[in-house]
Structures are given as structure tokens and as C-alpha cells.
Amino acid sequence: MLKIYNTLTRSKQEFIPKQPGKVGMYVCGMTVYDYCHIGHARVMVVFDTVSRYLRHSGYQLTYVRNVTDIDDKIIQRANDNGEEFGALTERFIAAMHEDEKALSVLPPDLEPRATQSIGDIINMISTLITKDFAYVGGNGDVFYAVSRFDGYGKLSGKNIEDLQAGERVDVDTAKRDPLDFVLWKMAKPGEPAWESPWGQGRPGWHIECSAMSTCCLGNHFDIHGGGMDLQFPHHENEIAQSEGATGETFVNYWMHNGFVRVNEEKMSKSLGNFFTVREVLKQYRPEVIRFFILSSHYRSPLNYSDEHLDEAGVALTRLYTALRGVEITEVAIDADFKLRFEQAMDDDFNTPVALAVLFDLARELNKAQDKQILAATLKQLAAILGLLQDDPDDFLKGRSFTLVAEPGKFTLSGGQANLIKGASEELIEEKIQRRLEAKKNKDWGTADKIRDELKELGVVLEDMPGGKTTWRRES
RNA sequence: GGCUGCGUAGCAAAAUGGUUAUGCAGCGGCCUGCAAAGCCGUAUACACCGGUUCGAUUCCGGUCGCAGCCUCCA
Numbered sequence: 424m425l426k427i428y429n430t431l432t433r434s435k436q437e438f439i440p441k442q443p444g445k446v447g448m449y450v451c452g453m454t455v456y457d458y459c460h461i462g463h464a465r466v467m468v469v470f471d472t473v474s475r476y477l478r479h480s481g482y483q484l485t486y487v488r489n490v491t492d493i494d495d496k497i498i499q500r501a502n503d504n505g506e507e508f509g510a511l512t513e514r515f516i517a518a519m520h521e522d523e524k525a526l527s528v529l530p531p532d533l534e535p536r537a538t539q540s541i542g543d544i545i546n547m548i549s550t551l552i553t554k555d556f557a558y559v560g561g562n563g564d565v566f567y568a569v570s571r572f573d574g575y576g577k578l579s580g581k582n583i584e585d586l587q588a589g590e591r592v593d594v595d596t597a598k599r600d601p602l603d604f605v606l607w608k609m610a611k612p613g614e615p616a617w618e619s620p621w622g623q624g625r626p627g628w629h630i631e632c633s634a635m636s637t638c639c640l641g642n643h644f645d646i647h648g649g650g651m652d653l654q655f656p657h658h659e660n661e662i663a664q665s666e667g668a669t670g671e672t673f674v675n676y677w678m679h680n681g682f683v684r685v686n687e688e689k690m691s692k693s694l695g696n697f698f699t700v701r702e703v704l705k706q707y708r709p710e711v712i713r714f715f716i717l718s719s720h721y722r723s724p725l726n727y728s729d730e731h732l733d734e735a736g737v738a739l740t741r742l743y744t745a746l747r748g749v750e751i752t753e754v755a756i757d758a759d760f761k762l763r764f765e766q767a768m769d770d771d772f773n774t775p776v777a778l779a780v781l782f783d784l785a786r787e788l789n790k791a792q793d794k795q796i797l798a799a800t801l802k803q804l805a806a807i808l809g810l811l812q813d814d815p816d817d818f819l820k821g822r823s824f825t826l827v828a829e830p831g832k833f834t835l836s837g838g839q840a841n842l843i844k845g846a847s848e849e850l851i852e853e854k855i856q857r858r859l860e861a862k863k864n865k866d867w868g869t870a871d872k873i874r875d876e877l878k879e880l881g882v883v884l885e886d887m888p889g890g891k892t893t894w895r896r897e898s
Numbered sequence: 899g900g901c902u903g904c905g906u907a908g909c910a911a912a913a914u915g916g917u918u919a920u921g922c923a924g925c926g927g928c929c930u931g932c933a934a935a936g937c938c939g940u941a942u943a944c945a946c947c948g949g950u951u952c953g954a955u956u957c958c959g960g961u962c963g964c965a966g967c968c969u970c971c972a
Contacts, residue, residue, distance in 0.1 A: 433902085451972070459972095466972045496970070576901095579967075585900050586968070628970085650972030654902085657971090680972070681903090687964070691971055718921080719911060724904080724965065734910065738921045744935065767912090775912050779920035789936055867931060874933075885934045895935090 425480060427646070428722060428771045430654060430677040431578055435771055440645050441675065446482045447644035448474065449636040449674075451653055452534070454491040454628075455515035456500040459522045460697035461712070461727055462650070462683040462690045468713055469680045469721045469772075470648050471528040472808055476768050479807045487639040488531040489632060490516060492538050493625055498614055508615055509538075522700040525709040527809040535635040537626060541617045544626045544634040547668050548606045548619075556667040557606055560597035565607035565621050567629075570600055572663040578677060579655035604660055606630045629660035633668070636661070642669040648678040652689075680721045690727060698727065710810060710818070711736045711898065717774040717808055736898030738782075740819065742805070744895075745785035747815040749798040756800035760784050764804045774808060781805060819895035820848070846880040855884065855892050 425438040440446045450470045453463055474486045491497075492512040501508035523530070537544075548565055551557035560566045569575050569583065576582045586602055605627040610616035616623040626634075636647065642665070649658065658677065665673040683690045690697045703712060706729075715735035719725050760780060767776035781801060788797040805811035816822075846854075854873050861869035874884050881897045 430902095453972075454970090462972050464972090469972095494970090580901055581968070582901090648972095651902090651966065652971055655967055656969090682966070682972075684965075689966070689971090693971065722903090723911085726910085731910065734922055738910095741921075741935095747935095770913090773912075775920075779912070782920055786937085862931085865931075871932070883934060886930075887935090888930095893935095 425769045426771055427676050427678060429675075430679050431674075433580075436676070438676065440482065441643065444481070444483055446477055446484045446646065447640035448477070448484060448486050448646040448648065449632075449640055449644065450486070450488045450531070450647070451632055451649035451657070452488040452490050453515075453519055454494055454496060455512045455519060456494075456497045457515060457692070458699040458701060459519050460683075460690060460692075460699050461703060462697065463519075464522065464526060464700050464712060465683050465716050465721075465725065466648075466650055466680055467523055467528045468526055468716045468809070470678075471526075472717065472721075472774065473646075473648070473678070473772055474529070474531075475807050475809060476772060480765075485533070485640060486531040487533045487535065487636065489635045490519075490534060490536045491628065491631060492516070492536045493615060494537075494628055512538075518701070525704060526700070526713050527709070527812070529809075533639050535639060537631040537635070540631065540635050540638065541626065543638045544630055545607075545617075545619050547634045547637075547664065548621075548626075548630060550668045551606065551664065554667060556663075558599065559621055560599075560603075562597035563609040563622060564597060564605050564624075566598050566603040567606055567660065567663060567667075568599065569602040569604070569663065572667050574666065575663055576659065578662055579659050581655060581659075604629060604656065606664075629657055630664055632657070633661045633664040637665055637669065637673075642671045642673070644674060646676045646678060647674040648680070651679045651681055654679055678721075681724045683725045683727050685727050687726070703732070707732050707736065708818075708821075708898070710813065711739055713809060714739045714778075717810070718778060720775055721772060733898070739810070740895070740898045742781060742785050742801070742811055743813075743815045743818045745788045746798055746801060746811065747819065749788075749794045751799055751802055752795055754796050754799050756803050757784075757796055760797075760800050761804065764807075768807070777804075777808065821896035846877065846882055851877065851880075851882055851894055855894065858884070859890075859892060 426435045427438045428435045448470070450466065453459060459467075470486075470488070474484055477484045490512075493508070497508050497512060501511045504511060520530075548557060551567065552559075552565070555568075556571050557565055557567050576586070583602065606629075607619060607621055607624050608627055609622055609624045614625070616625060636644070647658070647661075662673050685696045685698075688694060688696060700712070711732060712735075715732055716725065718735060718738070760783075764777050764780045767773045767780060770776070781804060784797060784801050784804070788794055788801060791797055802811055854877055858870045858873040861867075861873065877884060877894070882894050883897060885893050885895070887893055
């Protein structure tokens with residue numbers, strides 16, 4: 424039985440979909456004016472894992488993740504660059520898709536864009552005005568009247584009085600109440616704009632998600648996800664807009680992932696302490712990043728550092744080592760390990776425990792005479808986490824190292840990866856042959872020297888029973 | 899100031915009212931020419947102070963420390 428921690432109730436609840444067997448899930452995606460950083464990667468990987476597990480559990484899932492491709496920052500950045508905002512967003516959407524692909528994040532079923540949902544957005548704003556939840560302000564912008572919505576604050580645990588008391592001085596006299604937020608923003612000359620009943624303008628950020636989610640999944644759906652920081656005001660506002668407009672419950676389960684931190688501080692654009700996915704991919708294999716993200720629970724903070732990435736690489740190497748040399752066949756997998764794995768995932772997607780099950784499985788596999796069933800079990804269960812799908816030898820020898828170049832020039836390359844990581848495979852094989860000769864002559868000095876040379880190049884040798892020598896690159 | 903949440907061994911990270919988490923690192927052993935990998939064994943914990951309980955790291959209260967939100971942010 425799957426349990427999900429619901430931010431709305433601050434407790435783990437049994438997951439009961441609205442319609443038996445079917446799940447609708449919406450996740451707030453990226454605002455595309457820059458490259459994705461590791462914090463964005465966490466959202467993508469976490470909800471990709473959630474969607475994989477829901478499907479594994481037999482649910483027919485519709486997974487929607489939007490793209491915010493119009494907002495103030497996008498306009499600002501496009502102006503700074505002296506380019507059309509559409510050119511800017513296309514470029515970063517392409518880059519985002521490359522990053523996702525590298526991290527084994529499967530594409531969502533639907534990826535609506537704000538600029539392609541303007542009609543739906545306008546319809547929702549019109550409804551809100553009709554129902555008196557929204558008004559045209561003194562400057563022509565359309566605002567949501569927060570005080571009109573009774574449930575305001577139910578998600579974030581805030582109440583209107585506290586918010587008003589803590590409100591910073593707001594010079595915006597166009598609003599009736601400082602807490603009101605913009606639904607439709609009038610365009611300044613030269614800004615991107617769409618026709619609307621209130622004049623040329625663009626949608627506010629919050630209404631975009633309300634419109635795109637209800638359009639794709641209906642007025643009332645199962646799961647809505649996003650980063651912790653979106654709880655307030657973004658998701659609170661979404662509830663106010665959607666429930667105000669439709670009169671129905673908006674979402675049953677709210678899921679929020681924790682932040683990636685750097686030196687105990689939130690990784691964010693504003694703090695400037697972020698690492699982009701493609702930067703990190705120059706140093707670490709994509710699967711190592713994915714493993715690192717899944718090695719802590721999705722709601723916990725995740726501290727980013729090279730040391731932790733290194734540890735993730737070593738841990739992943741242990742799992743791949745267990746699979747090395749075993750032919751994976753189509754067999755029924757081990758029921759006990761499957762059950763333990765599912766119990767972990769059923770408990771609010773407890774990936775650290777699920778990984779611990781995989782490590783226990785790896786130990787059994789290392790001991791086993793007949794490895795077929797355990798190996799198949801390991802690979803199949805890991806697939807639910809989006810891990811261990813590479814050929815073990817390719818992983819261990821660094822052949823699947825991913826190189827990310829400029830957007831649009833994404834390359835998956837074994838040959839280049841070898842050059843990055845030091846010695847070519849030809850050189851390694853040659854040295855191994857020379858060492859085997861030396862070993863045959865019991866010339867241990869030469870043999871050890873060759874081994875040390877390769878170690879310098881990040882290559883570790885392993886003498887196998889039967890006189891063969893295999894090798895791997897240090898992760 | 900208001901509202902969330904967190905504080906676990908050398909590091910990372912889970913569960914749990916009484917019993918081995920797990921990975922890396924350490925120590926002892928097996929294996930190996932020596933290693934590596936693997937296997938076996940082993941040490942080191944639950945911020946502090948009270949309370950509830952036969953028994954608390956786990957529940958309750960308080961203290962201290964940390965992070966996040968209250969402004970755009972995944």
C-alpha cells in the first residue's frame with residue numbers, strides 16, 4: 424500500500440487515486456531563461472522516480488510537467504542578450520531536454536508551455552472576474568482578490584492576518600490589498616504581448632500553472648509536485664485560483680521536494696551558489712548524479728559537494744561490480760527482494776532504503792553460485808529508480824561517460840570519454856599484456872610498476888581467477 | 899517577529915518504543931605473488947534537559963543549534 428506525505432495535511436497518507444487505477448500528476452517545471460542546475464535536476468529526478476514507481480505499481484499515469492516560457496526574467500534576459508524571447512526559451516528548453524536525457528529522466532506525458540496556453544489562461548481569469556475573485560486594478564493589471572478565498576493559507580499553514588502584519592511596504596497602489604497577486608500584466612511598449620479582454624499583456628506566473636494543470640488533468644486531480652519553495656505563494660495561489668474558478672477541490676496530494684544545499688545554504692540563482700547540470704557532467708557521470716540525488720529521501724535537504732558525488736560514484740561502482748560478467752536473462756525475479764524494495768518505495772518513496780535493499784541484494788549476488796535470478800532482480804528493481812541500466816563493463820570502463828557540449832550538440836561518446844579520463848583502451852590493454860608477461864616470468868617488480876602506472880591514469884587492475892586481468896576506471 | 903522542517907556513529911543516510919539499516923572510511927581475518935574486487939567478523943551513534951513508560955534515539959514539553967518560507971526562485 425503506497426503512502427505519500429501530503430503537505431496539505433502534513434502527514435503520510437494512504438494513496439487513493441480519484442479513479443481506481445488512474446493517476447494524474449502535475450509538477451511545476453522550469454522557467455527557461457538559463458541552464459538547469461542541480462536543484463532543478465533534483466525535481467526532475469525525484470518526480471521521474473515517482474512516476475516510474477507509480478507505473479511499476481500498475482497505475483495508468485498521466486504525468487504533466489509544464490514549461491514557463493514567458494515571465495519577467497525571461498524578458499529581462501532576452502533584452503540583455505538582444506534577442507527575441509522565443510529564441511532564448513527555445514534554446515534553454517532544448518538544453519533542459521538534453522540534461523534530462525543525460526540523467527535518464529523520462530519525458531513527461533505532456534509538457535505544456537505557458538505561451539501555448541494563453542487562451543486557457545484568459546478563460547480562467549475571465550471566470551475569476553465573473554465570480555468576483557479577481558478585479559482590474561488601477562493600472563489595468565488584473566489581480567486576484569486573496570481575501571475573497573476562504574481557504575487561503577491552508578497549504579502553507581499561513582493565515583491572512585499574519586501575512587498582512589508581516590507585509591513589507593508595498594508601493595503598488597493598483598492593488599486593493601497588498602496580498603493580492605497579478606493574474607494578467609499589461610505589456611509595456613516592446614514587450615511580448617497577447618490580446619485579452621483587458622488589453623495587450625501577458626499572464627502572471629501563478630495563473631499559468633492553474634490553467635495548464637486543469638487543462639491537462641481536469642479540475643480535480645491526484646498529485647501536484649514541485650520544490651519546497653513553491654509552497655508559498657505559488658501553490659497557495661494555484662489553489663486559490665483553481666478552486667475559485669472551478670468550485671471544485673483542486674489537488675488531493677501535494678508533494679514537495681527538499682532543496683539542494685551548498686555549505687548548508689540553499690542552492691539558488693539569487694544566491695549565485697549553483698552548479699549547472701552540464702557543468703557537473705564534465706566531472707561526473709550522469710548516473711552518479713542520479714544516484715546521489717536518490718541516496719537521500721526526497722523531502723530531506725541534500726548537501727552538494729564533490730566528496731558526496733565521489734561517494735555516490737564509489738557506491739554505484741559496487742552495484743555495477745556485482746552485475747559484471749553476469750548474463751541478464753528473462754527470469755522471474757526474487758520475490759523477497761522485490762517485496763522489500765516495494766515496501767521501501769511504498770513508504771513515501773523511500774529511495775535510501777530501496778537502495779539499501781539493492782546493496783543487500785548485491786551482497787547476495789556476490790556470494791551466489793547461480794547468479795541469474797539475483798542479477799535479473801537487481802537490474803529490474805534498479806530500473807524503477809532509473810539506475811543500473813548501462814552495461815556493467817561499459818560503466819566500469821568509463822565508456823558511457825557523457826560529454827555535454829553546447830546546446831544542440833549533445834554527444835554521448837565512448838571514445839572521447841576515454842581521452843577525458845586518461846589512457847585509451849588500447850594503451851591499457853597493451854600494458855596489461857606486458858604485465859601478464861612479467862607475471863608469467865615472476866617479475867613482480869615490473870608487474871607492480873605497470874599496475875602503478877595505470878593507477879596514476881585512474882585505471883585499477885583486477886587479476887581474476889584463471890590468469891585473466893580485468894580493469895576499470897576509478898569513478 | 900510569524901509559519902514549516904531538521905539535529906543519528908569519522909563522513910553520508912534510513913528505519914524503529916525493547917532486536918544488524920545501508921554505502922564509504924577504520925580494525926581483524928579469508929582470498930591474492932603482492933594488490934584490486936569479493937566474502938566473513940568487529941568497533942564507533944542517536945544535540946541538551948525534563949516528562950510519560952517496565953523500557954525512548956524513537957512519544958510529549960522545554961532549551962540550544964541549523965535550514966527553508968513570509969519577495970522571484972525547484
